[in-house]
Amino acid sequence: MNSPELQRNVFLFLLAIVTVAFLWILFPFFGAVMWAVALAILFTPLYKRLQKRMPGRRNLAALATLTICLVIVIIPLAMIAVSLVQEASLVTQRIRTGEINFGVYFQQILGALPRWLTNLLDRFGLGNVEGMLSRFGQGAAQTGQLIATQAVSIGQNTFDFLVSFALMMYLLYFLLRDGAELSKTVRHALPMARPHTHFLLNKFTTVIRATIKGNVAVAATQGALGGLAFWVLGVQGALLWAVLMAFLSLLPAVGAALIWLPVAVYFLATGAIWQGVSLTVFGVVVIGLVDNIMRPLLVGKDTQMPDYIVLMSTVGGMALFGVNGFVIGPVVAALFMATWDLFASSNDQDEAP
Structure with missing residues (x-):
């Protein structure tokens, strides 16, 4: 009952169970972990260069790399996101006031088409301006409702986003500092x-x-x-x-x-x-x-x-x-x-x- 083969099988079963459990725990933060790994791989060459200029200061080199990553990647993306929200709000307001009217644009395009193409569109039910405008209005209403729902969802999930962002930056720091040792450990542990x-x-x-x-x-x-x-x-x-x-x-x-x-x-x-x-x-x-x-x-x-x-x-x-x-x-x-x-x-x- 206590043979080496049985012990190994039990150990492999336990190894599989704890691995699946650990991945299950990390699954809610899958995006944060994935981007931490990706950014660590992307910025590791920079970390190695800084480490050569800071011999014996791994923590400082990792912190400097993390700061550069913030300045180059994350802060510009945040600024673009803020500008995008402002621009989207302005365009939405213009659509509501009628300054931007996609229905009129579609009607202008249909009016400029040749007769044979208009007849062809009529056969497929695409030449009915009122029907197309009605469909477009329904689609715009659904899109607006979806955007509003997503906006509420984003507001409710702000805390989750901040937690994921903090986890990503925290994990990125340690992956930059200890990435080489972790890679060696993975290479030795894999049964290949x-x-x-x-x-x-x-x-x-x-x-x-x-x-x-x-x-x-x-x-x-x-x-x-x-x-x-x-x-x-x-x-x-x-x-x-x-x-x-x-x-x-x-x-x-x-x-x-x-x-x-x-x-x-x-x-x-x-x-x-x-x-x-x-x-x-x-x-x-x-x-x-x-x-x-x-x-x-x-x-x-x-x-x-x-x-x-x-x-x-x-x-x-x-x-x-x-x-x-x-x-x-x-x-x-x-x-x-x-x-x-x-x-x-x-x-x-x-x-x-």
């Missing part, structure tokens, strides 16, 4: 061959670093360029649309076009030819070129994944995990490909004479 463990952990860190740097750089560039184009063309709420373009640009190839393309179509349909042509050319050549050049260089090159895998994993990850999915999706895809590569290579070695 050392080369496989080393390869998978390096793949994990490389994909996270490349995904965050690449996607954030592409999103910021496309959002800034799109917002600048809207501001030059006199589109109201340029900052709001810029942030939306930056967020949607996390979807490769099609993201930012979901914002600027309808505006270009409206310009062309209402007779503002040079504005529509300029925005179309700028969107296709400049904004599209940013996605086609920067994303493969910053994301696909380091992750060593095809563009279609990056696209599918990003969209699937965001569908399952929200904003966090643009990191989780490519990481899971990269580990999937790396694990199967290791499995195939081990089979080739077994079959070799």
Whole structure:
């Protein structure tokens, strides 16, 4: 009854139970833990440089890195969020006063369309202006109700957000300071061959670093360029649309076009030819070129994944995990490909004479 095999099985069962229990405890703060790990991986090179300049002062180097992270990443995001809320409130007020009327815009587009296209839309039930306006009004009402509900939810969850933010910063400090030792512990603890463990952990860190740097750089560039184009063309709420373009640009190839393309179509349909042509050319050549050049260089090159895998994993990850999915999706895809590569290579070695 007390054989070594039984003892090992009981110990493995206990190990699985306590591991699942620990992950269950951390699950309410999944986002905070994930972003702490991601930021630690992203800022570890900076921490190592500061540590070389501060020999024997690991705490001070970690604190300095944490401060730089606050200044570079978190404070600018907070300022953008505040400006976005103000801009969204202003646009909402203009919609209520009728200064911005999407129904009128839609009616203008339909009036500028050729007769054959209008007839085609009538066949599909899309040419009925009153019906479309009614649907748009219902959709706007539902959207407004959803936004109001989310605003109340955000207000109620402010304490939870502050707790998660404090936990993220606290964990980030210790991950920066003790990350190397923790990585060695994980490598020794995993029941895998050392080369496989080393390869998978390096793949994990490389994909996270490349995904965050690449996607954030592409999103910021496309959002800034799109917002600048809207501001030059006199589109109201340029900052709001810029942030939306930056967020949607996390979807490769099609993201930012979901914002600027309808505006270009409206310009062309209402007779503002040079504005529509300029925005179309700028969107296709400049904004599209940013996605086609920067994303493969910053994301696909380091992750060593095809563009279609990056696209599918990003969209699937965001569908399952929200904003966090643009990191989780490519990481899971990269580990999937790396694990199967290791499995195939081990089979080739077994079959070799």
